[in-house]
Amino acid sequence: MKGRFWPNVLFYLVVGIMALVVLFPFLWMLSSSFKTQVDIIAWPPKILFEPTLRNYEKVFDEQDFLKYFVNSTIVGTAAVGMSLLLGLPAAYSIARFRQRKLAVFILLARLMPGISFLMPWYIVFSRLDLMDSYTALILSHMLIALPIVVWIMSTYFATIPQELEESAMVDGATRQYAFWKIILPLSGPGIITATTLSFIFSWNNFMFSQVLSMEKTRTLPIAVYNFLSYAEVDWGGVMAAAVAIMAPAIVLTMIFQKYVVKGLTMGAVKG
Amino acid sequence: MMRSSMAERNLHWWFPLPAILFVAMLMVFPVLYTLYLSFTNWNLTSGAPMAFVGFRSYARVLSEPRFLHALGRTFAFTAAAVAIEGLLGVAAALILNRAFVGRSVAKLLLLLPLVATPVAVGIVFNLFYDPTIGLLNFVLQSVGLPPGLWVTHQRTVLASLVLVDVWQWTPMITLIVLAGLAGLPEEPVEAARIDGASEWQIIRWVTIPMVMPVILTALILRLIDALKTFDIIFAMTGGGPGYASETLNIMGFKYSFEYFRMGQSAVILVVLFVVVFTCSLGIMRLRAASET
Numbered sequence: 180m181k182g183r184f185w186p187n188v189l190f191y192l193v194v195g196i197m198a199l200v201v202l203f204p205f206l207w208m209l210s211s212s213f214k215t216q217v218d219i220i221a222w223p224p225k226i227l228f229e230p231t232l233r234n235y236e237k238v239f240d241e242q243d244f245l246k247y248f249v250n251s252t253i254v255g256t257a258a259v260g261m262s263l264l265l266g267l268p269a270a271y272s273i274a275r276f277r278q279r280k281l282a283v284f285i286l287l288a289r290l291m292p293g294i295s296f297l298m299p300w301y302i303v304f305s306r307l308d309l310m311d312s313y314t315a316l317i318l319s320h321m322l323i324a325l326p327i328v329v330w331i332m333s334t335y336f337a338t339i340p341q342e343l344e345e346s347a348m349v350d351g352a353t354r355q356y357a358f359w360k361i362i363l364p365l366s367g368p369g370i371i372t373a374t375t376l377s378f379i380f381s382w383n384n385f386m387f388s389q390v391l392s393m394e395k396t397r398t399l400p401i402a403v404y405n406f407l408s409y410a411e412v413d414w415g416g417v418m419a420a421a422v423a424i425m426a427p428a429i430v431l432t433m434i435f436q437k438y439v440v441k442g443l444t445m446g447a448v449k450g
Numbered sequence: 451m452m453r454s455s456m457a458e459r460n461l462h463w464w465f466p467l468p469a470i471l472f473v474a475m476l477m478v479f480p481v482l483y484t485l486y487l488s489f490t491n492w493n494l495t496s497g498a499p500m501a502f503v504g505f506r507s508y509a510r511v512l513s514e515p516r517f518l519h520a521l522g523r524t525f526a527f528t529a530a531a532v533a534i535e536g537l538l539g540v541a542a543a544l545i546l547n548r549a550f551v552g553r554s555v556a557k558l559l560l561l562l563p564l565v566a567t568p569v570a571v572g573i574v575f576n577l578f579y580d581p582t583i584g585l586l587n588f589v590l591q592s593v594g595l596p597p598g599l600w601v602t603h604q605r606t607v608l609a610s611l612v613l614v615d616v617w618q619w620t621p622m623i624t625l626i627v628l629a630g631l632a633g634l635p636e637e638p639v640e641a642a643r644i645d646g647a648s649e650w651q652i653i654r655w656v657t658i659p660m661v662m663p664v665i666l667t668a669l670i671l672r673l674i675d676a677l678k679t680f681d682i683i684f685a686m687t688g689g690g691p692g693y694a695s696e697t698l699n700i701m702g703f704k705y706s707f708e709y710f711r712m713g714q715s716a717v718i719l720v721v722l723f724v725v726v727f728t729c730s731l732g733i734m735r736l737r738a739a740s741e742t
Contacts, residue, residue, distance in 0.1 A: 193545060194556060201559045204617065205566075207585065208574045220583045223592075269469035276462040285469060288477050290730040292678045294699055295719040298706045299480035299487075322476050325469060353458050355465075383567040385681045390707055400569045404685055407573055414577055421570035428565045436558055443564065443622065444629040 205425075212418040219414045234419035238406075242416075244423055247402040253313060254388075254398060255381040258320035259328075259374055265321075266328035266373075271358055273329065274336035282333055289326035293386055296322065301390055311393040319387040324377035331376065331442050335369030336362065372438040372445075379428045379439075399424045481723065487716035494710035503713070511717040516693055517701065521721070524697040527608060528676040531615040536669050538616070539623025544653060546624070547631045557628075560621040568618065568681035575614045576601065576686050601687050604694035611695055614682050619675070623668045630664030631657070666736055674729050677722075698722045 211219055213230035238244045273282045300319060301310075309315040343365070344357035352360070363370075385400040392398060397405075403420045406413075432439050457464070488507060492500040511517050546556060563571070578586050579600035587597035600610045638660065642652050658665075680699045683689065689696035689704065696704075698718060705715030 190545070190550070194550070194552075197542060197545075198556065198559050200617070201563060201621065204571070204574050204578070205562065207578070208570075211577065222583065222588070224583075224585050224588055265469040265472055269466035272462050272465040278462070278466070281466055281470070285473055287730070288473055290674055290726065291477070291481070292699060292719070292722050292726050294680070294702050294706070295484050295723045296477055296480040298702075298712065298715060298719060299483040300476075301706070302483075302712070303480075318476060321472065325472065329469065353455065354461050355457065379565050383565075383569075385567075385569045385684070386703070400567055400681075403567070403573065404569050407685070414583075417573055418577070421567075421573055424567045424570050428567065429562060432561050432565045433558065436554075436561065439561055439565070440557065440625060440629075443561075444626045 208418050208421050208425075211414060212422045214415055214418075216413065216415055231415075234415040235423075237413075237416045238419045238423060242402070242406060242420070244399070244402060244420065247397050247399045248423070250392075250396055251382055251398040251400075254316050254320050254396070255378045257313070257317045258324045258381050259378050261317070262321050262324035262328045262377060263370070263374065266325050267332060267363070267370075268358070270329045270332035271336050271362065273333040275341070282329065285329045286326050288322050289330070293322075297387060297390055304391060310391065311395050313396055315391045316388060316396050316398070319391055320381045320384060323380050323384055323387075327377040327380060327442075328373045331373040331445055332366070332369055334445055335366060335372075339365055368438065371435060372442040375431055375435045375438055376442040379431060382428055484716045484719050484723075487712055488720045490713045490716075492712040494712055500713075507713045507717050511714050512721075516696070517718065519693065520696050520698050520701045520718075523608065523695070524677060524699070524722075524725070527612060527615075527679065527697060528673060530609070530612045531619070531676045531679075532669055532673050534612070534616050535620045535623050535672055536665070539620045539668070540627055540658075540665055542620070542624040543627035543631060544657070547628060557625075560625055563618045563621050564625075566618065569685045571618055572614060572682040572685035575610075575617075575682075579610060579686075601695070602691060604691055607687055607691065607695045611679075611683055611686065614686070615676065615679060618682075619672060623665075623672060626668040626671075627661060627665055630661045634660050663736075670729065670732060670736060674726060677726050677729065698725070 210226075210228075212234050213232070214225070214228055215231050215233065218225050218228040269281070269285065272278060297319070300315070304310055304312075304315045339362060343361055344354060347357045347361055348354060383400065384398075385404070388398040388401050389404070392401060403417070403424050406420050407417050489502060489504060490500050491503045491507060546553070578584050579602075581587060581597060581599055581602055584600070586600065590597055599606055601607045634657070638656050639652055642656050647655070678699055679697065680703070683695055683697060683700055684703070687695045689700040693701075699722060702715055702718040702722060705711050705718055709715075
């Protein structure tokens, strides 16, 4: 490969710069979370410093982040679970009976601005005495998860050959039995994609939880935000909180990388 | 073998029924209720009973400079963010679209901003932007440039927020376009190469036209989300300083949950809804057109 040396150097240089731009905020957040306040406000900014775990102690001992962690996990898991329960049959029906209008209808929940549902929810949930309840929070997060599940799974089911159910149905099985026993067991990859992606979106949601949750059901994004507003100058603590909230989503993404890419690009690219 | 039960014949409607009912309850009903409220003067704090006032709330809100500025700002933010993300995202995809050592690591890195919690991302960028201790001003001053005020000044706040959106969402476009590029047939590129076209000519006249439907869809998906940007703005500036970074979404949120002027906030939400809905219809049309 004569003459390919310099183009290759240039290529890796460009890719390296891109990687640095993407990674830098994460690295700075991580390193700041181990800095004392003195090191953070030091000028010029410090690259080398003596790390401390004090910020993490503050976040988990004094701020009770563990509770918010549990809340986020409860809400995300329940919302995704219920969305699979409602969404899988709907997605199957959309895929097999080509119900495009129905697909668009459910997808609107993903496209429309959340605040136009949130204001009425606030009024209704207040009347029903459901503010700061897991019920209200899970219902609202289901509206995030369900369209993702339906979108990903209807695309996925469409790739499974119809002949599979049809031959079972010729043998006397009902369609609903074929769905449970033949199609769902084949849908593992699709379900992993839908579950991972909708859980991450629920985990990161700020607006719904900010309005519907209070002390009892507060989720992590709200805790991080509150930490900022009353501990304005405690940058180390805030950065530790930011690390704590991002870590689970990033670990999930690393484990299910292939599925997350598929989920995010699905729909824009046919097939 | 004709043995088809009622349940099975009607499966196409009872299978999706729970999902339909759920979306109707949590989306359709609330949207209609918002529409209804926009014709009232309801104010949760005044204690006065709700009265039907026709289009008076519309007249009031739509003539308010604060609203008009928020509307303009929403479009400005969206246009700037989507344009920059489109250019950088497509360029990055074209660069990365080849076999190289570390390709899978590069793809993983692209995913990280997309799954990072927006509120936390905003806070990290606030640390970069901080006029006195922030890294960005340190870099600027090191190379002899004057320090910036970033999100603390009315003139620079919106551009600073666009930059955060660009950092977080450009990889989305790159990933989608990369997936599109991977699905392209190789023959046209081979043919152009045999005909003596340069690499740039191939990209400009063969690759980009072929992947154009995917690029457009990615842009419109981004456009819809950019119009609704809430988390980073709320966490970084709360719409300030003054109202300098207040978009429709932020203004609607404040009218609803800080001032509790439900009638007027409903007007803002209806306008935002119509804006996003119109753009969403565009997406459906475009997808339909690209599928035929």
